[in-house]
Amino acid sequence: MKDVRFNALLVAARPKGHRNDDSFTDKVMDLLEPPEILSSAVRSMNVTKKETFMTKIKRLPAFALIAIVIGATLLLSGSAYAAYQLLWQKPEVHVSAPEQSVSGRDEVVILLKQCGDSTLASRYELKKNATITAAQVAGVVQARCELDAIGTWAMNTFPHDERFAPSNAKEHDSIMLDTSFATHIKSRSHDSITFTGLTKYNQPDKTYTVNKDTRFVVDGHDVAPEKIGLDDPVVYITTETYRIGDSSNCGQSCSVSSEFVGTTLHAVVKLSMPFENYDQLAWQSLTERTTCAGNPNDSCLTGFIGGIDLYTGSTTSELGKTEMKEIQGTVTQLDGKSVVIKSSSGSIFTITTPTDVISTYNTHKAGQYNNQAVKIGSTLRVSYVESADQHAKTLHGGMLMSVYLQTETVGKGDLPAAY
Numbered sequence: 001m002k003d004v005r006f007n008a009l010l011v012a013a014r015p016k017g018h019r020n021d022d023s024f025t026d027k028v029m030d031l032l033e034p035p036e037i038l039s040s041a042v043r044s045m046n047v048t049k050k051e052t053f054m055t056k057i058k059r060l061p062a063f064a065l066i067a068i069v070i071g072a073t074l075l076l077s078g079s080a081y082a083a084y085q086l087l088w089q090k091p092e093v094h095v096s097a098p099e100q101s102v103s104g105r106d107e108v109v110i111l112l113k114q115c116g117d118s119t120l121a122s123r124y125e126l127k128k129n130a131t132i133t134a135a136q137v138a139g140v141v142q143a144r145c146e147l148d149a150i151g152t153w154a155m156n157t158f159p160h161d162e163r164f165a166p167s168n169a170k171e172h173d174s175i176m177l178d179t180s181f182a183t184h185i186k187s188r189s190h191d192s193i194t195f196t197g198l199t200k201y202n203q204p205d206k207t208y209t210v211n212k213d214t215r216f217v218v219d220g221h222d223v224a225p226e227k228i229g230l231d232d233p234v235v236y237i238t239t240e241t242y243r244i245g246d247s248s249n250c251g252q253s254c255s256v257s258s259e260f261v262g263t264t265l266h267a268v269v270k271l272s273m274p275f276e277n278y279d280q281l282a283w284q285s286l287t288e289r290t291t292c293a294g295n296p297n298d299s300c301l302t303g304f305i306g307g308i309d310l311y312t313g314s315t316t317s318e319l320g321k322t323e324m325k326e327i328q329g330t331v332t333q334l335d336g337k338s339v340v341i342k343s344s345s346g347s348i349f350t351i352t353t354p355t356d357v358i359s360t361y362n363t364h365k366a367g368q369y370n371n372q373a374v375k376i377g378s379t380l381r382v383s384y385v386e387s388a389d390q391h392a393k394t395l396h397g398g399m400l401m402s403v404y405l406q407t408e409t410v411g412k413g414d415l416p417a418a419y
Contacts, residue, residue, distance in 0.1 A: 087153055087157075087217060087220045087221060087222075088114070088116070088149045088150065088152070088153040088220055089114040089149070090114060090220065091112075091113070091114045091115055091142065091145040091146045091148075091149050092111075092112070092113040092114055092145075093110065093111070093112055093113075093138070093141055093142040093145050094110070094111040094112075095108050095109075095110050095137060095138035095141060095142075096108050096109040096110070098126075098134040098137070101125045101289070102299075102344045103125065103330070103379065103419065105125040105126055105127070105128065106125060106126040106134040106137075107123060107124070107125040107126075107289065108123070108124055108125075108134075108137050108138075109122060109123055110122055110123065110124065110141055112141075112145055114145070114149060115144075115145040115148045115149055116148040116149040116150070116151055116152025116153070117148075117152045117155075120141070120144065120145065120148070120288075121288035121289065121290050121302070121303065122290075123288070123289040123290070123299065124137065124141065124286040124287065124288055124289065125286070125287050125289060125301075126285060126286060126287075127285050127286070127287055127408045127409075127410060128408065128417070129285075129408070129409070129410055129414065129417065130285035130286075130410060131279070131281045131282055131285050131410060132282045132285050136276075136277070136282070137286065139273060139274070139277040140277050140282045140283055140285075140286065141286075142273060142277065143182075143271070143273050143277035143278045143283075144283055146271065146272060146273070147179075147182075147235065147271075147278065150179065150235060150237075150269055151179045154177060154179050154237045154266070154267070155177065157266075158177055158237060158239060158266045158267075159175050159177075159239065160175045160176060160177035160239060161174055161175050172243075172244055173241050173242065173243055173244070173261065174241070174242045174243075174244050174258075175239050175240070175241050175242075176239060176240045176242075177237070177238075177239050178237070178238050178239070178240070179235055179236075179237050180195070180235050180236045180237070180238070181198055181201065181203070181235070181278075181280060182233050182234070182235055182271060182275060182278030182279070183195050183196050183197075183198060183233075183234060183235070183236075184196045184230060184231065184232070184233065184234065184275070185228065185229075185230050185232070185234060185268070186205055186230070187230075188210075188225075188230075190210075191209060191210055191211075192207055192208065192209055192210055193207070193208055193210055193236075193265070193268065194206070194207040195207075195208075195234075195236060200281070201280070208236070208238065208263060208265035209265065210225075210265060211264075211265075213266070214265050214266065214267065214268070215266065215267040215268070216228055216267070216268050216270075217267055217268070217269040217270065218269075218270045219270075219272065225268075227270075228268060228270045232270045232271075233270070233271040233273070233274070233275040233278060234268055234269060234270050234271060235268075235269050235271065235278075236265060236267065236268050236269070237265075237266045237267040237268075237269070238263055238264060238265055238266060239263070239264050239266065240260070240262075240263050241260075241261040241262055241263075241264070242258050242259065242260055242261060243257075243258070243259040243260075243261050244257070244258055245257035245258070245259075281410055281411055283304075284304045284410050284411070285410050286303075286304070287301050287302075287303060287304060287305050287408065288301065288302045288303035288304075288305075289301060289302075290302050292325070292326045292327055292328065292343075293323075293324060293325050293326045294323060294324070294325025294326065294386065294388070295325060295326070295327050295343070295347075295391075297345045297347070298327060298328070298343045298344045298345045298347065299328075299344045300326055300327070300328045300344075300381070301328060301379075301381075301406060301419070304410075305406065305407075305408065305419075306406075306407040306408065306409055306416065307381055307404030307405060307406055307407055308361075308365075308369050308372065308404060308405040308407060308416065309402070309404060310357050310358060310361050310374070310380075310403045310404060310405055311353050311357045311400065311402065311403040312401075312402050313397060313400040313401050313402065315384070315385050315398060315399060315400060315401055316385065316401070317385045318385075321387065322385040322386055322387055322388075323385065323386070323387075323388050324383060324384075324385055324401065325383070325384055325385070325386055326381070326382065326383045326384075327341075327343055327349055327381075327382050327384075327395075328341075328343065328344070328379060328380065328381045328382070328406065329341030329342045329343040329344070329347075329349060329379070329380065330342055330377055330378065330379055330380075331374065331375065331376050331377060331378045331379075331380060332348075332376065333376075334358060334374070334375075334376065336356045336359070337352050337353055337354070337355060337356050337357075338350055338351065338352045338353075339351050339358060339374075339380065341380050341382070347393065348393060349382070349393050349394075349395060350393065350394045350395070351380070351382055351395045351400070351403060352394070352395070352396045352397065353397055353400065353403065354397045357403065358374045361373075361374060361405075362374055369407075369416045370415040370416045370417065372405065372407065372416050372417065372418040373418075374405055374418075378405060378406075378418050378419075379405075379406035379418070379419040380403060380404065380405060380406065381402075381403070381404040381406050382395065382400070382402070382403050382404075383400075383401040383402045384399040384400050384401055385399055385401060386399060405418060406418070406419035407419055
């Protein structure tokens with residue numbers, strides 16, 4: 001027998017008198033999961049021994065060709081997704097079209113999955129002095145979700161511990177883990193990498209040694225170092241090690257020594273989106289809106305939001321008797337010690353302080369805060385204590401913990417601006 005290929009041997013081994021049963025074979029193949037794309041359509045083709053695979057493909061009916069293309073696409077996309085999940089699950093972010101919030105700003109609703117251990121809000125609104133537009137919000141939130149997923153992977157992968165050792169601990173190494181801001185690789189050699197510093201955050205260029213354990217990651221899986229280029233946006237993960245002295249025999253006046261040992265570059269991770277989406281000021285251009293504590297029908301501003309202290313009370317919550325609650329709203333009336341605010345749900349709250357704190361602030365302190373006075377339309381944030389089953393709309397001094405004038409800023413150096 002001249003043809004010694006496996007298929008020829010199989011045919012030669014077939015018993016004499018054997019009859020094909022294509023119908024039975026097709027039924028068996030149809031029951032397999034997933035179904036075989038090249039089953040009956042290929043077997044039933046009348047081809048000669050010398051025909052190539054491409055010749056066979058060309059003879060296939062149109063429906064079979066379409067099935068092959070779809071099946072191959074699903075197979076390839078499934079493989080890519082599986083590779084991405086090798087180190088962390090692919091973040092998922094869905095952002096609604098912008099709508100006007102109760103404060104008159106662009107607001108979006110966000111559905112998030114696989115953002116690591118971080119809990120991001122489901123609603124954000126764009127600050128008036130934002131560095132981004134409403135059209136860029138989706139990309140910025142997607143980028144934040146990705147950074148949080150990478151940060152969680154780093155925390156679960158590389159060694160680290162608490163910043164300070166217990167007072168009775170013996171000499172040991174303390175390891176602090178850090179994931180950088182988004183940056184670029186400025187230069188590289190076989191054994192070192194220099195990352196570009198971010199001048200807007202007063203960060204200089206930083207150079208680290210590359211060792212055999214340094215990992216390079218693209219799309220969630222390990223790759224060769226050359227797969228990450230100088231123009232690619234990246235974050236890098238490092239640990240700093242400190243040698244903490246023996247404190248077991250220390251008294252109250254004894255100081256524990258701390259010696260810097262060195263920095264280790266653990267990983268360089270290529271980011272999946274344009275660099276501008278990862279800018280910290282872009283992220284700080286958004287204000288979270290979450291449910292107010294103790295007032296489930298209202299939303300409160302949280303995250304990258306500031307405030308000017310108008311009143312601080314001595315009231316504290318009592319375990320099992322009262323709880324801390326919060327309400328925010330725009331000022332609708334000012335009357336000496338009392339101020340009326342309207343919450344996001346339209347509820348009216350009257351806040352009465354022991355003295356006329358708002359007039360005192362406007363007269364003596366507003367000049368220190370870019371002349372941001374409290375007036376009709378200003379936003380106040382009020383925290384207070386109350387029983388869980390009570391929902392008073394008049395809040396007096398005995399209940400109040402604090403009253404703030406809500407402000408919005410993007411960068412740390414921005415002048416205060418009333419929200």
